[in-house]
Amino acid sequence: xxxxxxxxxxxxxxxxxxxxxxxxxxxxxxxxxxxxxxxxxxxxxxxxxxxxxxxxxxxxxxxxxxxxxxxxxxxxxxxxxxxxxxxxxxxxxxxxxxxxxxxxxxxxxxxxxxxxxxxxxxxxxxxxxxxxxxxxxxxxxxxxxxxxxxxxxxxxxxxxxxxxxxxxxxxxxxxxxxxxxxxxxxxxxxxxxxxxxxxxxxxxxxxxxxxxxxxxxxxxxxxxxxxxxxxxxxxxxxxxxx
Amino acid sequence: xxxxxxxxxxxxxxxxxxxxxxxxxxxxxxxxxxxxxxxxxxxxxxxxxxxxxxxxxxxxxxxxxxxxxxxxxxxxxxxxxxxxxxxxxxxxxxxxxxxxxxxxxxxxxxxxxxxxxxxxxxxxxxxxxxxxxxxxxxxxxxxxxxxxxxxxxxxxxxxxxxxxxxxxxxxxxxxxxxxxxxxxxxxxxxxxxxxxxxxxxxxxxxxxxxxxxxxxxxxxxxxxxxxxxxxxxxxxxxxxxxxxxxxxxxxxxxxxxxxxxxxxxxxxxxxxxxxxxxxxxxxxxxxxxxxxxxxxxxxxxxxxxxxxxxxxxxxxxxxxxxxxxxxxxxxxxxxxxxxxxxxxxxxxxxxxxxxxxxxxxxxxxxxxxxxxxxxxxxxxxxxxxxxxxxxxxxxxxxxxxxxxxxxxxxxxxxxxxxxxxxxxxxxxxxxxxxxxxxxxxxxxxxxxxxxxxxxxxxxxxxxxxxxxxxxxxxxxxxxxxxxxxxxxxxxxx
Numbered sequence: 001x002x003x004x005x006x007x008x009x010x011x012x013x014x015x016x017x018x019x020x021x022x023x024x025x026x027x028x029x030x031x032x033x034x035x036x037x038x039x040x041x042x043x044x045x046x047x048x049x050x051x052x053x054x055x056x057x058x059x060x061x062x063x064x065x066x067x068x069x070x071x072x073x074x075x076x077x078x079x080x081x082x083x084x085x086x087x088x089x090x091x092x093x094x095x096x097x098x099x100x101x102x103x104x105x106x107x108x109x110x111x112x113x114x115x116x117x118x119x120x121x122x123x124x125x126x127x128x129x130x131x132x133x134x135x136x137x138x139x140x141x142x143x144x145x146x147x148x149x150x151x152x153x154x155x156x157x158x159x160x161x162x163x164x165x166x167x168x169x170x171x172x173x174x175x176x177x178x179x180x181x182x183x184x185x186x187x188x189x190x191x192x193x194x195x196x197x198x199x200x201x202x203x204x205x206x207x208x209x210x211x212x213x214x215x216x217x218x219x220x221x222x223x224x225x226x227x228x229x230x231x232x233x234x235x236x237x238x239x240x241x242x
Numbered sequence: 243x244x245x246x247x248x249x250x251x252x253x254x255x256x257x258x259x260x261x262x263x264x265x266x267x268x269x270x271x272x273x274x275x276x277x278x279x280x281x282x283x284x285x286x287x288x289x290x291x292x293x294x295x296x297x298x299x300x301x302x303x304x305x306x307x308x309x310x311x312x313x314x315x316x317x318x319x320x321x322x323x324x325x326x327x328x329x330x331x332x333x334x335x336x337x338x339x340x341x342x343x344x345x346x347x348x349x350x351x352x353x354x355x356x357x358x359x360x361x362x363x364x365x366x367x368x369x370x371x372x373x374x375x376x377x378x379x380x381x382x383x384x385x386x387x388x389x390x391x392x393x394x395x396x397x398x399x400x401x402x403x404x405x406x407x408x409x410x411x412x413x414x415x416x417x418x419x420x421x422x423x424x425x426x427x428x429x430x431x432x433x434x435x436x437x438x439x440x441x442x443x444x445x446x447x448x449x450x451x452x453x454x455x456x457x458x459x460x461x462x463x464x465x466x467x468x469x470x471x472x473x474x475x476x477x478x479x480x481x482x483x484x485x486x487x488x489x490x491x492x493x494x495x496x497x498x499x500x501x502x503x504x505x506x507x508x509x510x511x512x513x514x515x516x517x518x519x520x521x522x523x524x525x526x527x528x529x530x531x532x533x534x535x536x537x538x539x540x541x542x543x544x545x546x547x548x549x550x551x552x553x554x555x556x557x558x559x560x561x562x563x564x565x566x567x568x569x570x571x572x573x574x575x576x577x578x579x580x581x582x583x584x585x586x587x588x589x590x591x592x593x594x595x596x597x598x599x600x601x602x603x604x605x606x607x608x609x610x611x612x613x614x615x616x617x618x619x620x621x622x623x624x625x626x627x628x629x630x631x632x633x634x635x636x637x638x639x640x641x642x643x644x645x646x647x648x649x650x651x652x653x654x655x656x657x658x659x660x661x662x663x664x665x666x667x668x669x670x671x672x673x674x675x676x677x678x679x680x681x682x683x684x685x686x687x688x689x690x691x692x693x694x695x696x697x698x699x700x701x702x703x704x705x706x707x708x709x710x711x712x713x714x715x716x717x718x719x720x721x722x723x724x725x726x727x728x729x730x731x732x733x734x735x
Binding site for chain 1: 262341495
């Protein structure tokens with residue numbers, strides 16, 4: 001095929017299916033190509049610059065999702081290796097003669113990863129993709145944040161209680177402030193210290209021994225229910241005495 | 243997909259799975275940057291510097307079009323480039339996100355928020371700075387902040403029929419209001435932002451507490467340490483605002499030795515009363531945004547028609563009012579909006595917590611097409627002399643409707659004439675459309691495309707107008723040509 005007829009073929013291919021034309025360019029390239037390289041190759045192949053620029057955003061999205069195109073940084077590379085290749089598949093592919101050098105390195109990495117990271121709890125090596133790694137780091141950051149937020153609420157409560165005590169806040173003011181503080185975390189009190197009430201074993205816990213339902217009791221310290229978005233959790237029953 | 247919200251006071255990152263914590267102890271990083279002894283430091287570390295060495299709210303340098311900010315550097319107090327500080331802050335956020343599994347420098351769809359009010363120059367400035375910081379972004383990565391808040395809401399539900407949303411985003415520094423149509427795409431019909439600082443409420447509460455003390459016979463000025471007492475009151479005001487978000491009343495506990503009394507009860511009603519004037523003004527902005535939205539899209543009309551439309555009619559067209567920003571946690575905000583809108587209009591928070599709405603929306607923004615009908619995302623140039631000379635007839639992101647135009651009455655449109663553009667008296671030129679999003683703009687004048695339309699240059703006669711309903715009109719040396727923008731420029735996919 002002459003240069004000219006090859007150009008015509010690429011332009012024709014581009015007119016019919018721009019993504020296929022770009023894949024063709026990538027398949028023939030010896031090294032990864034940038035967007036500028038691809039556009040230049042298309043123009044060299046007889047496609048008008050305006051046409052390339054017009055369809056490029058759409059082509060770019062298709063390439064990112066293409067099974068046989070690897071996007072690394074700003075470069076695109078044709079790869080016969082499926083994106084979610086397992087260690088076993090990688091080993092089989094390595095045995096094939098036609099695998100390009102770039103892909104071989106990739107396959108070796110997959111096999112090496114499988115050998116160095118023993119699967120845990122029946123997890124397969126193919127699960128350890130980049131997405132999984134980023135998910136781990138992200139999840140770990142969220143777990144840490146939840147723990148910090150919980151401890152922060154506790155620290156703020158302790159700090160407020162100390163301030164109120166030093167300012168000699170009246171009991172009524174002190175209780176109001178502490179209850180308001182924990183309400184922001186979704187905590188609702190059960191009873192009030194010092195109040196008299198009727199024993200209910202679902203909400204009350206005897207300070208000592210056993211109390212029959214319906215008996216008159218004195219609240220020693222209040223309990224708390226956590227009103228979470230999807231459920232109510234009894235955190236602590238109110239402690240009472242007869 | 244990753245969202246980065248570079249906010250005035252905090253910077254956050256989110257993935258479609260939720261907020262990715264990047265702070266040392268909070269999920270966000272403070273948007274504070276300054277000069278340490280050796281280099282620029284950003285985030286929590288900057289907060290430890292002497293106040294003269296740091297800059298808070300560096301984002302305002304873009305909003306206010308400031309090139310320099312004054313900081314105490316290792317070589318003395320000098321004006322430094324705000325851009326360098328912004329780059330350092332964005333780089334710090336990107337590094338932290340990468341350490342938590344979200345690489346913002348790779349070819350991923352990074353979406354970056356910006357105020358709806360920013361013009362093309364401000365948007366380009368942020369994108370260039372983000373690129374300098376190593377972020378893989380372009381102008382098409384920018385999402386208007388209220389649009390992001392709308393997307394955060396949209397991402398959690400299936401919308402079967404198109405809905406009209408009003409986003410009410412009240413943060414510490416600004417109040418942003420946007421009117422959106424959402425369905426498969428999100429269209430911005432109107433957006434406005436005003437410097438109605440929610441922070442001002444703290445000061446007002448502190449004054450109110452001062453007055454309440456006066457009513458109890460305590461004159462702060464006559465106390466032994468009035469400055470210290472006022473400091474305590476400002477702190478108590480912040481506490482009261484938070485306390486009253488969940489309780490009907492709050493008790494301010496005061497050191498008896500300083501104030502002579504031990505506590506002061508402050509109610510939600512008292513807070514509402516001091517907040518009311520600010521929300522009265524906010525209601526006027528809501529009305530202005532709804533009137534501007536009426537002009538956008540395909541409802542024909544002049545400003546006089548729009549002015550005559552009763553507010554109730556405009557409010558009834560809104561399906562959901564979305565609350566976003568930290569200040570929307572003050573219950574009075576929802577209460578006032580509830581009173582302003584008819585019952586079928588739902589009042590909902592955009593996301594929980596509301597201050598995360600923007601970043602959560604950014605992380606999901608790539609799923610929706612976005613159309614800015616209020617500030618189209620393309621330039622229109624007039625070129626002549628083989629492209630060697632040109633004028634910008636329309637700058638991308640310039641609002642087509644100015645609030646003051648509505649108040650003035652008459653035709654509402656964006657327009658430029660030959661004198662303003664200093665066009666030559668005669669000659670031939672052509673229009674050129676430059677999209678900022680990579681998507682083609684389909685627009686016509688007469689039977690031809692707007693892009694490439696031949697113009698008979700004439701300084702006196704030349705007039706170009708874009709109407710908010712998409713109509714365009716050009717008068718040149720050869721006559722008047724009418725046309726239309728077929729589909730508003732998509733700023734995302």
